[in-house]
Amino acid sequence: MKHPFQLILSTGNLLFTATKNELYVFDLKSGNKIGEWIDTFDSTETIKEKVKKEQERQLKENESKKSKTESLEEDEPTKKKRKSNNSEPKIPTPGEGAPTIYNYIRSLKLSNDEKSLIIITDSDKSGIVFKLDLSNKNNGNILKLIKRQPFPKRPNVIVTSNDDSEIVMGDKFGDVYKIQINDPELKKLDSESDPLLGHVSMLTDLIVTKQDNDQEFIITTDRDEHIRISKFPSSFIIDKFLFGHESFISNIVIPKFNNNQLLISGGGDNFITLWNWVKGEELDRFQLDDLIKPHLNELHLTPSRFQNEENNLKEYCVSKIVALEKINSIAVLIESTNQLFIIKISDNFQKLELDKSIQFDSNIVTITASYEKVFVGLDNDSNLLTSIDIETREIDQSNDIINKVQENYSVEVNSRDEFYPLYTTYQLRKRSEH
Template structure:
């Protein structure tokens, strides 16, 4: 059984297509007539799936061995001293050197008195995957950056698009481990640095091309939130200064100067629930920011406005678009349910700019439809049309006249749309051939549906308030 693609990505030319399934990344090139897709190369992350467990075990083992050495040194020192004192003094010294048992923390007692074991899952345990959490291309289309789940690493590749005869397509530059799991990734405006946001609210900047791998414990954040970060993106403000935009689970969008990110330019207030995604559409010249997440509306911002609190252009309600499409998949957790057990909720998982038609495609988690909005250069947002699809959408990507969506249907994991001159979407006439070529090349195989990696996890960002 082929695993669906949890991430898909088109390059700026629309000729190259990246797709990630579990822990593998594939690169395809579309033929000139658009009728076929040729596999150029692939990369599979072969890191130990129990990397984090083993790393933590090594740290505990080192701590245990260090404490054993200290204990041995104290005992040797105490033995020498005891030979020089009488029995009464010996008893007093020993009592001074001993720590009462009840004052030793339980975790410390275990490390001091017992060698830690490696807690690997036993027979019958569910499979552990090392999978690709995120994927993005540099602005110059030259580098691919992926983030991994198990070892919390950022992996950087130099892409050889012209590879022939099985030459190396993915040239590894470095694999940089992070102390906390990355939750979003982007690049600086000149592509010299990778910008990494993590689930604990910190943002880091590391060199794109320098192969040196730094100790993750010595990496210093360039800015921090007090909540999990969901989006990060660099841009240029109205004065020509580079800024870094970050959004978090606590409804905030912060705009800071880069690289001096400790200087906050402004914070955009308007959301009431978590922000899962934002976008800076190209046709708006970087002046308009669109953001969405767990709210019942989409925000349009003129974020460069100088007057305080004047940045919010509009809030577009989306309740009417989805209220009749909610089902058992959208029921809130039982702990927070009503007595009737019928409370539902929804969220937006992705905003896809369509540069050709100057529109946005909005994807809701676990709702099998594409929702298209018009967006003017001054930030006016309006709903245009809904395009139903066969299954729940995992993610999507667009470039030039192409829109590709990835769904959770095993036999129809990808759907290919053409963006027409009249701004409509239509199923590509080559869709069947393209799907067959790409699906045949996908060697990410699972035994049954229970082995799927997490595909729909955006709504888990929603904060729950106790009754």
């Protein structure tokens, strides 16, 4: 059986997909695969390097202590007991019950000029930059690896600056770093490096944008309901906060229409919010309960220790919001459901209202949108991908290109037990044991 797409990203006539540690690019005119890259990085080498450095540090420390206390004459038996530091360091083995370690692609992001693709890898906590060489389309691989930049902590979200000169990366510890995108030299980043800005909890999303006066801003969200707007690159200057969410925020989007002044946010709450982020005003809230509760399933059951007496308490979260620029709307995905909501921004961009609810035969894993289509990745081994015409808001029932893409996609597994995590946004929800 084929593994579902974990991530998809579309632009123009290109569709980028990520499954496990494999990246593919498809031509949406022909359905042919025109790019591929597999992350073969061996994470055990990184662990070996860390273990070896720690061994060397301990040896130096022990020798320093010994030199201060031992006599000038050292007996021969003691020398023979010394261990050589040239031996291969042992790799720590996780004990029973330890969480599974996954090495997979965590994020796909295009630069603003759509000439570069930036991804996040799990194997070595890196941001990787590819140039898109469309002249190499007929040779089967348009991906040209430019840079692999390791970060001190695991990256969580990555974008480029407005002029595409820099990568801006947020990590799971709440810090944001920036590096030059075209500089082939790796920037030396470690735990002592100064971040661009920091949150006190896990950073979940970020956007770099600007106003009409060319003042640049970085908008960051975290697991603690915060939306922070800071000057960029002088991000120590906080411009404002957007308050209103009561749970984690998983996704924010700034559509291109209405002069980039609108921001839509969603996450663990039962609503999504429309903001004028320039003025710091909440414009509208769109309530989700009535729409989604009839479609919740066993995947939404609250963990047993937080359940109610009837053992039927369910929770849901927004996992993805994409802008549909052609029709001044957004598409909203609720994790682990088969529903996709098209929500229109109406009343002179002041209000959110339901345009259409679209139901699929399987749960939706992820979505992306081009100007004409919404592409939907499904949790279905025989139908992994489908599309929706944005103009009509109808599912394309017969699409030869989509079928060709699926034929040219080749990540096979023996069973669902080999699937990498498909639904992970819900893990952002904070819980109290008391």
